[in-house]
Amino acid sequence: MQRTPAEHSPGGPRQLLRRLRDVMAGQASAQQRLDQVVGTIAADLHADVCSIYVRRAGDLLELFSTFGLNPTAVHRTRLRLGEGLVGNIAAHARPLSLADAQSHPDFAYRPETGEEVFHSLLGVPILRGGRVIGVLVIQHKNQRLYNEEESEALETISMVLAELVASGDLVTAEERAPSEGIGLLPVRLEGVRLNLGIAMGLAVLHQPNITIRQVVAEDPEVELKRLEHSVASMHSALDSMLASTAITESGEERDVLETYRMIAGDSGWLDRIEDAIRTGLTAEAAVQQTRESTRARMNQVTDPYLRERLEDFEALAVRLLMHLTGDMDGMANVVLPDNVVLIARSMGPAELLDYDTRKLRALVLEEGSPTSHVAVVARALDIPVLGLVKDALHRVEPLDPVIVDADSGALYIRPGEDIQQTFAENMRVRAERRQSYIAMRDKPAETRDGHRISLNINAGLEIDAAHLHDAGADGIGLYRTEIPFMVRVEYPGVEAQTELYARIFERVDGKPVVFRTLDVGGDKLLPYFDNVSDENPAMGWRAIRIALDRPAMLRQQMRALMRAAAGRPLSVMLPMVAEVAEFDKARKIIDMELARERSRGGKLPETLRVGAMVEVPALLWQLDNLLKRVDFLSVGSNDLIQFLFATDRANPRIAERYDVLSPAALRMFKFLATACARAKVPLSLCGEMAGRPLEAMALIGLGYRALSMSPLAVGPIKTMVRSLQAAPLTAYIDSLLDLPDASLRDKLRAFARDHGVIL
Ligand code: PEP
Ligand code: MG
DSSP, X not given: OEEOOOOOXXXXXXXXXXXXXXXXXXXXXXHHHHHHHHHHHHHHTTOSEEEEEEEETTTEEEEEEEESSOGGGTTTOEEETTSHHHHHHHXXXXXXXXXXXXXXXXXXXXXXXXXXXXXXXXXXXXXXXXXXEEEEEEEESSOEEOOHHHHHHHHHHHHHHHHHHHTSSSSOHHHHSOOTTOTTOOEEEEOEEEEOOEEEEEEEEEOOOOOOOOOBOSOHHHHHHHHHHHHHHHHHHHHHHHHHOGGGGSHHHHHHHHHHHHHTTOHHHHHHHHHHHHTTBOHHHHHHHHHHHHHHHHHHOOOHHHHHHHHHHHHHHXXXXXXXXXXXXXXXXXXXXXXXXXXXXXOOHHHHHHSOTTTEEEEEESSOOTTOHHHHHHHHHTOOEEEOOXXXXXXXXXXOEEEEETTTTEEEESOOHHHHHHHHHHHHHHHHHHHHHHHTTTSOOBOTTSOBOEEEEEEOSHHHHHHHHHHTOSEEEEEETHHHHHTSSSOXXXXXXXXXXXXXXXXHTTSOEEEEOOOOBTTBOOTTSOOOOOSSGGGXXXXXXXXXXXXXXXXXXXXHHHHHHTTSOEEEEETTOOXXXXXXXXXXXXXXXXXXXXXXXXXXXXXXXXXXXXXXXGGGGGHHHHHHHOSOEEEOHHHHHHHHTTOXXXXXXXXXXXXXXXXXXXXXXXXXXXXXXXXXOOEEEOSGGGGSHHHHHHHHHTTOOEEEEOGGGHHHHXXXXXXXXXXXXXXXXXXXXXXXXXXXXXXXXXXXXHXXXXX
């Protein structure tokens, strides 16, 4: 086998690009131009074969032109996506280089081509809009290894070819992106809810349509200068966006844009663009080429963190193209309806903010994850978001009427009258309810027989703290400190944490807030952390277990919390405590940190309360000792129930199997409430069940007087509380606890109905 150096005709790849440009600009038919193209490439690269396959409807790749293979195979040889080596290149959207193609397991022999005499093969996908629209292949008779430069040269050529293939002269655009004859029929697509809510509107497709007029450069030096200039102007535009956008004044939204700004300076990304310019492309074509390969990679990557980074690069490439082409309007030249449902493959947070946010009703993404930056920002704008909606951009036509039901994870495209009416009615009822909750905001959560129930919210993002006041809640019962750690790209040090917690203190404006120390591990992975892959992560190295093994993290967090409290009262609670000894150890670390701050002359919190979460059943048998030590307890029922019933809380197959309203669970909750009342230790419950009216009613019946829930649940729970008489409920529940039933749900619901409790 021989390794041959890159074999270009004199002038290198740039000369070839020029020749190709001249061929493509010619007057001949598209097919004739394609035939000239393959001949030119083969001659220039001294290849025995050069062939172009074009993707047709039905995911077929058809041989459209060849130099070197049997000409009668043209338009006859067809391969399915994934079939043969050409199908492999298309399916994976990546180049394939083989010295001995026929020994590859995917090799599919097509006798009509006569290709059995050619041994080596180098193929690259022809990409457009993140889709593979064809495959370009060269072959040699001898077994030879292709080098990286040859592969890069072929990719650059494929970029130029993409223009011809996408022009519609070879295969119509409809055939390339088949709408599968679904024309104007209603369609329902499934997705994953990234932010709750329901919205109706007209579809606006986020597909910035930037036309690249010139692909082949006259002078690479000029193009490099143009790139440099545009990168600089993109940076300053991002800076002014950071400085001026109202939403970025605080918190995560700002972090997100800053991350974005940091990525814009990524030298690897810029190097790739510069390399592509040096092979002969114009600056915009080079950005486009880099973008196409990023988009193609996005289709392959399943790791959410990596995908998110690729999404950021995609968004930046679009921005850079806007600066290069001067088409700064991007999407702004599309006339927006008043109720926009934005449909995008993926987008960065800055792209979302480019739209008139007053008109945005919902966001639908083909990609996206709950922690993706755009989801964080959309949440701040309070619009429903649906992610992972496959093929949304293909199935939706611009300005189609659409309904986004993020609550149940569905997108209705061109819905029929009946569905539109049902949703319109549903939205009207929701709006009315929201109004009634707002009207109730300042009324106390007090039962009809005078029991005051403390209703608090669970928060994680800074923006959640803003909901505290809208919801009319008493305070933050659970601040999940790990959430801001999860949306960052690097570990926040003491200073960054102090700023973050200080902003929470400011936002709650004197209302109480309970900070839970880091609950990482399990399913809450930090992108910058060396994550261990436990077989049972929920029962693995997480929460307080990490804190005790890595005390520096807990100490830094406590230092930041104490400094942020700056003389105000501070409450912290420890997650996943399994034994009293763990609590003691953590308390000791906390006290050490307090002493350290005192000796430094720092301003100490007015009071420091340290509590534990009850999430591990073992703790229930240590209550006598535990209650002597803690300042308060909070039940993490999500975890406590999963460990009580041995049911993985993240597994939808068993999520509904055991009921929190079973005698076993209710007895346990009662046991705990009674012990805390006896010891006069404040008790709260902050799992999901606190936000469900029937479950919350049962908890009040068992003696719970403090609950913490998602902000949206406060209104419905307050309504329930104000319609309830606690004393008869307590008597009733007590009479049920001995029953052998699997669930007491129906009986409790009947009680509510008979006693006028509003659920
Ligand atoms: C719980 O386990 O109930 C809880 C509130 O903690 P998290 O949901 O964050 O695990
Ligand atoms: Mg928990």
